[in-house]
Amino acid sequence: MRRRPRGEHIIRLDGVGLRYGLGPEVLQDISFALPAGSFHFLTGPSGAGKSSLLRLMYLGLRPTRGRVMLFDRDIAQTKRYELPALRRRIGVVFQDFRLLDHLSALDNVALPLRVRGVKESEVQKHVPELLGWVGLADHLNAKPSTLSGGQKQRVAIARAVIGRPDLLLADEPTGNVDDHIAMRLLHLFEELNKLGTTIVIATHNEGLVQRFAHHKRLHLEHGTVSKVEE
Ligand SMILES: Nc1ncnc2c1ncn2[C@@H]1O[C@H](COP(=O)(O)OP(=O)(O)OP(=O)(O)O)[C@@H](O)[C@H]1O
Numbered sequence: 546m547r548r549r550p551r552g553e554h555i556i557r558l559d560g561v562g563l564r565y566g567l568g569p570e571v572l573q574d575i576s577f578a579l580p581a582g583s584f585h586f587l588t589g590p591s592g593a594g595k596s597s598l599l600r601l602m603y604l605g606l607r608p609t610r611g612r613v614m615l616f617d618r619d620i621a622q623t624k625r626y627e628l629p630a631l632r633r634r635i636g637v638v639f640q641d642f643r644l645l646d647h648l649s650a651l652d653n654v655a656l657p658l659r660v661r662g663v664k665e666s667e668v669q670k671h672v673p674e675l676l677g678w679v680g681l682a683d684h685l686n687a688k689p690s691t692l693s694g695g696q697k698q699r700v701a702i703a704r705a706v707i708g709r710p711d712l713l714l715a716d717e718p719t720g721n722v723d724d725h726i727a728m729r730l731l732h733l734f735e736e737l738n739k740l741g742t743t744i745v746i747a748t749h750n751e752g753l754v755q756r757f758a759h760h761k762r763l764h765l766e767h768g769t770v771s772k773v774e775e
Contacts, residue, residue, distance in 0.1 A: 553617070554578040555712050555743040556602055561611030563597055570768065571597050575611070577763065577773045579745070581711075584738045585774075586754045587747040589765035595747040596640060598765065599714050602745065603637050604628055616711065633660070636705035636742075638715035642697045644689040650676060650700045651685045657708040675703045678733065680726065694721040702730060706737050713737060715746045719753060731757055 557578040564570045572594045579585065587595050600606040601613060604620060613620045615631055623631070636657075644653050654676060655668045673685055679699040689697055698721045705713060713734065719727035731753065738744050745763070748754060754762065761774035 553581045554614070555581045555583075555616065557612075557614040558601070558608075559612045559614075561601065561608045561613060563594075563601060563606065564609050570609070572601070572608075572768045575770055577770055579743055581743055582738070582741055584735070584744045584760040585746070585763045586757070586760060587745055587763045587765065588749075588751075588754060589771075591749070593765040594768045595765055596716055599637075599716050599745070599747055602712075603635050603714050604632055633657075633708075634711040636708065636710035636713045638698075638701050638705045638713075638718045640716040640720070642689075642701040644697060644700055644704075646689050649686045649688060650681060650692070653689070653700055654703045654707050657704060661708065672703075672707065675707055676700070679703055679730070695723075695726065698722060699726070699730070702733070706733065706742075709737065709740055710742055712743045713745070715744075717748060718746060719748065719750055724752075727753055728756075 558575050561572060561575040562570050563572040575598065587598065589595055597606070601608055602615075604615070607620070616634060618631065645656070648656070651672050654672045658668050658672070673682070676682060676685055679702060681696060681699055681703075684692060684696060689700065692700065698718065702715070702718055705715065715734070719730055722730065727750070734744050734746065763773045764771050
């Protein structure tokens, strides 16, 4: 598996601004760089721009000004056909999960491995193991519509981490689960981080941030970074 040496920047934003359509800038003058292997909580009040910043980072949106460098590539200079390969190196946990409704929990989580051509024997070994780890051993064949919000969230997390991405971006990944499961999920992110994945977790859960205060913080206020620990 490809691993990057520590010390490089996984993502760098320089003077980035974002507006939706003709609206006001919702992100302004954003500049920071995240070193490979770092672990940040993205915090800030509701509406500060956390989800918008994550969208820029997973290339779901282009900035209206400034420069985004991802894996040492300037996104503005990157050809459209090259973007899917960059995106495959990013695991994303969306706030609204975005599971495929016609697939079972197991098949949703298996997707990133199957896209990559991982052997089916490996898929059948690793996916149930991970789903068991997040407490869903009894729901491998369940369709998302039969799962609770917290269970769907855990399937979405398993799908985002199964391929050991270079960068994991998670939007409120513990928003629908109780404290005990939130702790377990945070430990899962820490394990992934130890294997080299750079992690950014947007959260409102200040209690959780305090319990994991050994990790760094990227704080947004009114669309701009008011604090970044690099
Ligand atoms: N698709 C969109 N079109 C227009 N404006 C948007 C869109 N998405 C977000 N915004 C606006 O951008 C600003 C930042 O929103 P964003 O969702 O990024 O904040 P947030 O910090 O993630 O909030 P929350 O913690 O409540 O999820 C808000 O003023 C919001 O209304």
